[in-house]
Amino acid sequence: MKLKFPLSALLLLLAAAPARALTIAVYHTNDAHGWYSARPARWDNHNPNRLIGGYAALSALLKKEKNPYLLFDSGDLYQGTPEGILTKGMASITLMNQLGYSAAVPGNHDFDYGEARFKTLVSSAAFPFVGANVYNKKDFSRAAYLKPFVILEKAGKKIAVLGLLGKHTATSTLPANVKNLEFREEAAETARWMPEVLKRAPDAVIVLAHIGLSMDLSLKLVDVSTYEFDPPPFGTLLVARAAHGINLVLGGHNHSGLARGFRDPISGAWLGESYYGLSYVTRAELIFDDATGKLDTIRMELLPLWVDETGQDPAVLKTLAGFEASVERAMGKVVGRAAADLALSPAGLDSPLGNWLCDVTRKAAGTDMAFHNTGALRFPIRKGPVRLRDLYQAMPFENTVITMRLSGVQLAQLMSDNLGKNKAAMQVSGLEVEFKPGPHGVPSVLRLRHKGKEIKPADEFTVATNSYLAFGGDGGNAFADGKDVTDTLLSVRDIMAKAISKTPIKPPKTGRIKRLK
Secondary structure: OOOOHHHHHHHHHHOOOOOOEEEEEEEEOOOOOOOOOEOOOOOOOOOOEEEEEEHHHHHHHHOOOOOOEEEOOOOOOEOOHHHHHHOOOOOOOOHHHHOOOOOOOOOOHOOOOOOHHHHHHHHHOOOOOOOOOEEEEOOOOOOOOOOOOOEEOOEEEEEEEEEEEEOOOHHOHHHHOOEEEEEOOHHHHHHHHHHHHHHOOOOOOEEOOOOOHHHHOOOOOHHHOOOOOOOOHHHHHHHHOOOOOOOOOEOOOOOEEEEEOOOOOOOOOEOOOEEEOOOOEEEEEEEEOOOOOOEEEEEEEEEOEHHHHHHHOOOHHHHHHHHOOOOOHHHHHHEEEEEEOOOOOOOOOOOOHHHHHHHHHHHHHOOEEEEEEEOOOOOOOOEEEEEEEHHHHHHHEEEEEEEEEEEEHHHHHHHHEEEEOOOOOOEOOOOOOEEEEEEHHOOOEEEEEEEEEEEEOOOOOEEEEEEHOOOOOOOOOOHHHHHEEEEEEEHHHHHHHHHHHHHOOOOOOOOOEEEOO
């Protein structure tokens, strides 16, 4: 028997049923640093050979997304692997075009081959680069190749995207690379541009920034709700509070990941960061109210790109294979052996890798001491055969060795500038350092010794460092007043390769930098 159901009753049921809220997914990456492919998760003590990360895994994840989505990046695209370095960033642009990125903000290292090269990358991108706070020093005009903001249409909604480069970019790439540019204060420029953004009546406002929430979170995956910050506001929190109307701030630079995002209780904006090396991706949901059409809720999570869970997009794997094959011909050459792992420092002070690099630099330059910035060291050198690729990944920057003379006063300034409460931003050779952190990270006690003898203010020593530090890079202010400054034209990486070719290298002992209780 056929049941009859009145059309009027059916319409009433449909009207009563809750409609599905419009959700736009936002995916975010930052600080990929050229790690385009999956790699073993060496930090995972339970399964260090499990593969994680890469654009093929990200692409496979995106293809499973059931909501309309946008895909963003917060900078430092390529500097860190041979594929990124040897293509001077073009591999990043090719892959990001393939995945369909919606917009990106450049990071400091995206200028590592100069402004002209970066302009070439921008012109090759199928997506806009945004940067509201970048100006030409000559006439104070904006850098025209960076849009201050863009309005993106997605699922009938207008999503505004404002871009901010870190003010630190002036000194966190080689200063000569950006000598014609001015990077203005991030929060002030946010306040300046937000009225222009809001005139477009966007349904949501997203800020892409190459700054983060706190350097204390560097290289950590953090549940921010349990973390004790220095007194706010700072970093992206300052940006979130700079103007009304910001819904989501997606940061970078600090290499940290915010496990569930962070909602600022004052501005109401959500903040996210996506770790380092394309091993994680932030996914945010913008949920719009059906009745009003306005943004109602934001939900955030940081997703690991485990290859056995995401799969890998065959088309992206094919693109990667092309880059890797051409690079491997040069990078696969074995240049020496390591008798044991040369690791980075889990304690944040001097590391086996940093000590070895400083030792071989001091020997090659024939100086009393040698210094390298901790941030230049990106990946351990593993026990066994060492390929040229391993050296590029350990120290990816194109620096030469600079020598000069520094006094005891200047050495004290150098180390004071680079000793925080939790870590040392400088690696050393020929110097023993003891310090006790004081207020705001400035050492309250600082003792320096050379060959066991205490250094006096008037003492002078020959030192070697890299061209980034010597010519204005972050942490290198003390080098500006050095005497007899000479560019040896010796490549830091060539020095590493030469040293490792002679005999299996062994990790030097740590303890050159000691934190007092």
